[in-house]
Amino acid sequence: MNGMNYAICIRREAGFCGVQFKPGENIQGAFDLDPGTGVDDLSSSDAFCTHDALVIPAAANAGEHGLPMLNDPTASKFCGLRLNAVPHSQRADNFGVITTLPGSIQVFFNTDANPPAPHRYDRGFHLRFQQRPCTFLHTNSRLPQPDPLATGSFNHILFRALKSMDNKRRSNRIQGGWSKPVPTRTQAKPLLEGQSHTGKAFEYKESAEAQACRQKPPEINYNTNETLFETILSTTENGKSIIRYYPEFLSNADEAFVQLEKEEWEEIKGINRGTEFLMPRQMIWYGPYPYSFAGATLKNHKVMPPIVQEINELIRKLMKKEKNFNSVLINHYRDNKDSVDWHSDDETLFGKQPFIASISLGDTRNFELRQKPILPDTTYEYSQHVSIPLVHGSLLIMEGAVQLDWQHRLRKEFHTRKKRFNLTFRDCI
Numbered sequence: 001m002n003g004m005n006y007a008i009c010i011r012r013e014a015g016f017c018g019v020q021f022k023p024g025e026n027i028q029g030a031f032d033l034d035p036g037t038g039v040d041d042l043s044s045s046d047a048f049c050t051h052d053a054l055v056i057p058a059a060a061n062a063g064e065h066g067l068p069m070l071n072d073p074t075a076s077k078f079c080g081l082r083l084n085a086v087p088h089s090q091r092a093d094n095f096g097v098i099t100t101l102p103g104s105i106q107v108f109f110n111t112d113a114n115p116p117a118p119h120r121y122d123r124g125f126h127l128r129f130q131q132r133p134c135t136f137l138h139t140n141s142r143l144p145q146p147d148p149l150a151t152g153s154f155n156h157i158l159f160r161a162l163k164s165m166d167n168k169r170r171s172n173r174i175q176g177g178w179s180k181p182v183p184t185r186t187q188a189k190p191l192l193e194g195q196s197h198t199g200k201a202f203e204y205k206e207s208a209e210a211q212a213c214r215q216k217p218p219e220i221n222y223n224t225n226e227t228l229f230e231t232i233l234s235t236t237e238n239g240k241s242i243i244r245y246y247p248e249f250l251s252n253a254d255e256a257f258v259q260l261e262k263e264e265w266e267e268i269k270g271i272n273r274g275t276e277f278l279m280p281r282q283m284i285w286y287g288p289y290p291y292s293f294a295g296a297t298l299k300n301h302k303v304m305p306p307i308v309q310e311i312n313e314l315i316r317k318l319m320k321k322e323k324n325f326n327s328v329l330i331n332h333y334r335d336n337k338d339s340v341d342w343h344s345d346d347e348t349l350f351g352k353q354p355f356i357a358s359i360s361l362g363d364t365r366n367f368e369l370r371q372k373p374i375l376p377d378t379t380y381e382y383s384q385h386v387s388i389p390l391v392h393g394s395l396l397i398m399e400g401a402v403q404l405d406w407q408h409r410l411r412k413e414f415h416t417r418k419k420r421f422n423l424t425f426r427d428c429i
Ligand SMILES: O=C(O)CCC(=O)C(=O)O
Pocket: 329, 331, 340, 345, 358, 367, 390, 408, 409, 410, 422, 424
């Protein structure tokens, strides 16, 4: 890993004031740069990194312990086996650093002309980054405390979702020669003694592996043993888009399924570009007013069946809502061909930022979300996508700006699917 010299640029998202970098988890050698004369354990910080360095300008130790940098309040050069300046003896995990410098976000990678010492692997780096909202940083000074919605599976999910974005402006995965052959000297110039990292013209060439990673279909990970995951899908000027998922919410899901099978299901006609079509699912609407969407108007049934009232009450208790939801739309997906196309539940009768609770009964179907394009993008080509398999008896909450900033759908499947009911509880205002 010698003779490297390039910059990696990251587009700052609106409302974000810091970027946190962390070595990739469960990857051996995710951060491993030759420190020259320094000792690996203590090696990260400006004084030690005399050979190879990842340069993250004015970085501070990240993490809930708020440990200071060993020598300076902030450092810029990182090398050895630790992407922070806390010795392994003080803290074993490689928790990474955060930079809150204003302006464009750039990270530089410089290695000298020397090959690594024979005992070293010197693999390079494999990092993940996460942008930190200004509100979070401002209330937590330079060294942040953990954000309750930015830990555990949330981090993981958000990373995965961002990773899937096929957008050159927003990669969260940066890679410098990790497990790759050493680049030839003609492509990269060594850093000269005393030369500034910032004063040079840097070139960032994305590896084939990183490009392939961008093409991967979006995924979302959750642990079925846990009763809940929650994630902030995005933060925009509309606020946070939050989803919460309780895979094992209903204990009487089988009974609820049997009751709903007895309902009098309605076939609904919609109008698309002047042409009438039969919606690919059956529906019933309970609420104070009729519900109009996609050229259709659903008549409102006033009294929810007992089992639906019971579920309504359970959600109210869990969510510590003052009142039960006053409306529910129940969908019946007969088989794999039934679906609901991309849409947001953004009708004015639900208010600007509706709180929607969605119960699933029957066969598992994939619930997909995609972020609405952010200017200058005008298409969904580069949007973030998230997909959640909604299981029998589960509860999914959509709140905040989800209906303003995201669309969702339940697409047709190619493989056999059995019956599924979905109840979306809402409040008409
Ligand atoms: O069936 C689902 O999970 C989603 C239904 C939905 O989005 C809707 O009815 O508005």
